[in-house]
Amino acid sequence: MSKSATPFTAAPPAALAGGLAIAIVGAILFSTKAVVAKLLYRYHIDAVTLIAFRMLFSLPVFAAVALWKMRVGPPLSVADRWRLVGLGLVGYYLSSFLDFLGLQYISVGLERLILFLTPTFVLLATALLFKRRIGPAQWAALALSYCGIVLVFVHDLAGGAGSTVTGALLVLGSAISYAIYLLFTGEMVQRIGSLRLVAYAMCVSSAACIGQFFLLRPASMLIQPAPVYWLSLVNGVLCTILPVFMTMIAVQRIGAATASQAGMIGPVSTLFLGALILGEPITAIQLAGTALVIGGIYMLSKKR
Numbered sequence: 001m002s003k004s005a006t007p008f009t010a011a012p013p014a015a016l017a018g019g020l021a022i023a024i025v026g027a028i029l030f031s032t033k034a035v036v037a038k039l040l041y042r043y044h045i046d047a048v049t050l051i052a053f054r055m056l057f058s059l060p061v062f063a064a065v066a067l068w069k070m071r072v073g074p075p076l077s078v079a080d081r082w083r084l085v086g087l088g089l090v091g092y093y094l095s096s097f098l099d100f101l102g103l104q105y106i107s108v109g110l111e112r113l114i115l116f117l118t119p120t121f122v123l124l125a126t127a128l129l130f131k132r133r134i135g136p137a138q139w140a141a142l143a144l145s146y147c148g149i150v151l152v153f154v155h156d157l158a159g160g161a162g163s164t165v166t167g168a169l170l171v172l173g174s175a176i177s178y179a180i181y182l183l184f185t186g187e188m189v190q191r192i193g194s195l196r197l198v199a200y201a202m203c204v205s206s207a208a209c210i211g212q213f214f215l216l217r218p219a220s221m222l223i224q225p226a227p228v229y230w231l232s233l234v235n236g237v238l239c240t241i242l243p244v245f246m247t248m249i250a251v252q253r254i255g256a257a258t259a260s261q262a263g264m265i266g267p268v269s270t271l272f273l274g275a276l277i278l279g280e281p282i283t284a285i286q287l288a289g290t291a292l293v294i295g296g297i298y299m300l301s302k303k304r
Helices: 001-009 013-029 033-041 047-072 078-102 108-115 117-132 136-157 161-192 194-216 228-253 256-262 265-278 284-303
Strands: none
Touching: 001 033, 001 117, 001 284, 013 078, 013 228, 013 256, 013 265, 033 108, 033 228, 033 265, 033 284, 047 078, 047 108, 047 194, 047 228, 078 161, 078 194, 108 136, 108 161, 108 265, 108 284, 117 136, 117 161, 117 284, 161 194, 228 256, 256 284, 265 284
């Protein structure tokens, strides 16, 4: 039996319910960042400014955790430090930046579905790099997921082909970047722990995002209307810090496999939040595509 399954089988019903609730709320909060980004774009800020504000509000917490872990944990080797820099730049800086760039062009529903394909990219990369065989059931799951994406993508093309393609490609790059991060963190997580790794990587990402802002934009752009600060606070705290820690707590309580399955609520919540807050329409084709993607990812998670 895998380690991730142990908490699930050993947990009493109350603990299981609590862990599932934490995982679900964390997934919804993390998915809400797309809606918050859309609201921020209404104030005519760009992705560089948006992501800088997000990291300015979340950095103090991650920096505090990193300092705490630095004091209580063993020192990192020089090689691990460079690995963390690379992982932080690819997994959080590049992935987040491409995601927020893409959100300028596509709906939050399509964005969340593309990002939800990350496990499929990890599977394909594992097969290519480590020569691991993909079984028939996994191929079927991949086909199901990509059919769902194609369905929603073609549906959204009606709203503007050029912008939809641009946005989808940017978010696809985001998903691939995060898949690379996941692919190369497995061994490090076992050695230094997930909390320490995430805190360090987020600090690297924050430094890159904030440094990028001051390199590309004048400092005067830090002066924004009050709603930009409030929405950025929500983006940094409710959509970044809380989901990270809630997901870790859920994994500890119910196991990674169950927590990831509970996270499948994310695309559905984004679809309905986009309709409720942004006025984005929900159509039968979007619902069908979402069901196909979630079904495919569920098959992959059960297979694993």
